[in-house]
Amino acid sequence: MSNPFTPAFGFPPAILAGRDEIITSFLIALNNPGDPYRAVLFSGVRGIGKTALLTKLCEQAQLRGWISVSVLARKDMLKEMMEQLEMKAEEFLPAAKRVRLTGASVSSLGGVTWQNVPSAVKTWRTDLEKLLKVLKRKNIGVLFTIDEVDPKIEDLTYFIGTYQLLIRDGYPLALLMAGLPNKTRSLLNHDSIDFARKALLIKLKPLKVAEVKVLMSDMFAKEGKTIEEAALARLAAASDGYPFLIQMLGYHVFEASKGSEITFEEVEEGIKNAASFIETTVLEATLADLSDKDISFLKAMLKDPEDSLMADIAKRLKVTPSYAHQYKTRLIDQGVIEGAGRGKVTFAMPLLKQLMKEHFDGDSAL
Ligand SMILES: Nc1ncnc2c1ncn2[C@@H]1O[C@H](COP(=O)(O)OP(=O)(O)OP(=O)(O)O)[C@@H](O)[C@H]1O
Ligand SMILES: [Mg+2]
Numbered sequence: 555m556s557n558p559f560t561p562a563f564g565f566p567p568a569i570l571a572g573r574d575e576i577i578t579s580f581l582i583a584l585n586n587p588g589d590p591y592r593a594v595l596f597s598g599v600r601g602i603g604k605t606a607l608l609t610k611l612c613e614q615a616q617l618r619g620w621i622s623v624s625v626l627a628r629k630d631m632l633k634e635m636m637e638q639l640e641m642k643a644e645e646f647l648p649a650a651k652r653v654r655l656t657g658a659s660v661s662s663l664g665g666v667t668w669q670n671v672p673s674a675v676k677t678w679r680t681d682l683e684k685l686l687k688v689l690k691r692k693n694i695g696v697l698f699t700i701d702e703v704d705p706k707i708e709d710l711t712y713f714i715g716t717y718q719l720l721i722r723d724g725y726p727l728a729l730l731m732a733g734l735p736n737k738t739r740s741l742l743n744h745d746s747i748d749f750a751r752k753a754l755l756i757k758l759k760p761l762k763v764a765e766v767k768v769l770m771s772d773m774f775a776k777e778g779k780t781i782e783e784a785a786l787a788r789l790a791a792a793s794d795g796y797p798f799l800i801q802m803l804g805y806h807v808f809e810a811s812k813g814s815e816i817t818f819e820e821v822e823e824g825i826k827n828a829a830s831f832i833e834t835t836v837l838e839a840t841l842a843d844l845s846d847k848d849i850s851f852l853k854a855m856l857k858d859p860e861d862s863l864m865a866d867i868a869k870r871l872k873v874t875p876s877y878a879h880q881y882k883t884r885l886i887d888q889g890v891i892e893g894a895g896r897g898k899v900t901f902a903m904p905l906l907k908q909l910m911k912e913h914f915d916g917d918s919a920l
Contacts, residue, residue, distance in 0.1 A: 558776045559805035561831070564605045567801065568776065571769035572761035573607055580611055584618055584695065584728065590754045593717075593729045595703070597738035598758030599889035599902060600839055601798025604732035607758070608699045611730055615697045620728075621646070621689065622697040627710040627733075631700070632678055635713070639696065643685050646694055679716055686725045695726035703733035705741040718749040729753070736887035760795030773804055774816060781816040789821050794905050798836070802828050837909040840890060851881045852890070855901065856911055861894040 558568050583591035596604050612622040623638045625631045689696060698717070705711060717729055731753065733741065741750050761769070767790045774781050781789070789807060793799040807816060807824030841849065854870040855862040868878040882899055885891045894900040901907040 555777050557805055557808045558773050559801045559808060561798070561802040561805045563601065563798070566606055566609045567603075567797070569769055569772055570603075570606060570610050571797075571800075572765040573603070573610070576607065576756065577610065577614060580730075581614060581618070584615060584620065587726065592727075593721075593749075593753040594731070595738055595741070595750065595753040595755050596730070596732040596758055597735050597755060598732075599735065601796055601836065602758045602760065603797040604758060605701055606797065608701055608730055608732055612697060612699055615695075615728070620695045620697050622699065624699040624701070626701050627703045627707045627731075629707060629709055631707070631709045632675070632713060635698065636678060636681060639682070639685055643689060646689065646692060675712065682716070683720070686720065686727075690725055693726070695728065697728045697730065699730045699732075701732050702737075703731045703741050704737050705744040705747075711744060711747050714747045714749050735889040736884075739887050761797065761800070762795060763790050766790040766793055766795055766800060769800065770804060774808070777808070779808075779811060779814055779816055781821075782818055785816055785818040785821040788818060789825070792825050792905075794903060796903060796905070799832065799905065802832055802835070806831075832905070833909055833913070836903075836906065837913060840906060843888060844885075844890070847881060848885055848888075848890075851878070851885060852901075852910060853914060855891070855899065856907065856914065861898040861900045864897045864899060867899075 560567055579591045580594070583589035586592075596607065598604050608624065612624055615622050621639065621642045623635050623642070625634045625638070628634075686696065698713075700710065700713070703710060714729075717727065720727060731738075731741075735757075738755070741747070742755070744750060767786050770786060770789055771781055789803060793803050803825060806828035807821050810820045810824040810827060811817075812820070844852075850871060851867065854867045857870065858866070864875065864878055864882065868875045871878060882891070882893075886893065886899075889902055890906070891899045892902045
């Protein structure tokens with residue numbers, strides 16, 4: 555019996571739960587060039603399932619005859635896109651009609667800006683258009699997905715500008731981008747890429763309890779196991795609906811289970827066994843992204859059992875309210891905390907609060 559859970563970042567889950575509406579809307583958009591789902595920017599915290607969703611949408615588009623080109627926002631992404639497109643287009647184009655590309659290298663495209671386009675980049679754009687023209691004649695659409703967006707990557711901002719022009723010229727294209735909340739926000743605020751603001755911004759949320767329950771029992775059922783109702787409820791609650799936690803907890807509960815029905819005790823054991831893995835992945839990954847001041851802000855929040863008042867945090871940190879406010883904005887952008895109305899903030903992921911408590915105060919409890 556093999557464990558069906560995949561507690562690894564970027565790994566496509568056996569069952570992708572809770573994203574049906576998005577998938578359906580996207581598939582409708584593939585038939586309609588003017589649909590807002592033709593250009594989407596997904597935003598969400600670590601482990602919420604951005605990469606898994608992009609992968610699924612690519613698969614679906616390919617099943618419908620689209621070519622998909624998938625890259626990470628990195629400084630050689632233009633070159634990578636061209637290579638993938640050439641390779642995939644070849645499958646569709648009879649040899650005689652293959653486009654003769656100039657073969658110019660685009661590997662040295664450092665320092666590209668939209669205003670100042672070096673000739674290697676112009677060649678890249680011309681080559682791209684040559685390919686797209688042939689594909690368009692054959693009625694083949696191209697889906698671009700760009701994961702881990704970062705506006706500091708000039709190739710990304712250049713690509714977005716190019717994409718806008720290609721759309722204006724009527725090529726059948728779609729663009730899906732994904733990134734952490736602070737990156738998507740700074741992409742939207744970037745001066746030179748008007749188009750990013752026209753993309754549909756979708757904030758990926760944790761799954762609902764009911765969705766988690768169905769997912770968990772379906773996953774166990776794949777390997778012939780059932781789970782007691784109370785055990786399932788405990789497991790769903792412990793995950794908070796976060797896909798990464800769902801996979802991590804599910805994995806350890808599966809390992810802990812002996813018979814064909816998973817018991818409450820086995821769920822408790824699995825949660826306990828998962829805790830240290832979760833601490834090293836979720837907590838350490840989050841802390842690594844934060845500055846010391848961000849962390850002090852979070853520590854100040856730990857003193858409150860529920861939401862924290864901004865005024866109390868400022869007092870505890872011995873800083874002015876406006877200084878505390880700056881850190882609040884930063885942490886909200888990073889998806890770590892959320893506004894809780896009327897001058898209050900709360901942890902975006904309750905589990906993170908617990909982990910931080912254990913880490914900094916020596917308290918326990920998952
Ligand atoms: N909708 C879903 N249903 C079930 N499992 C999911 C879902 N989305 C993602 N997962 C699982 O959750 C884990 C994290 O997903 P993924 O790597 O896509 O997150 P991410 O948002 O891209 O994270 P990061 O910001 O670190 O790149 C993976 O193990 C994946 O298989
Ligand atoms: Mg990812």
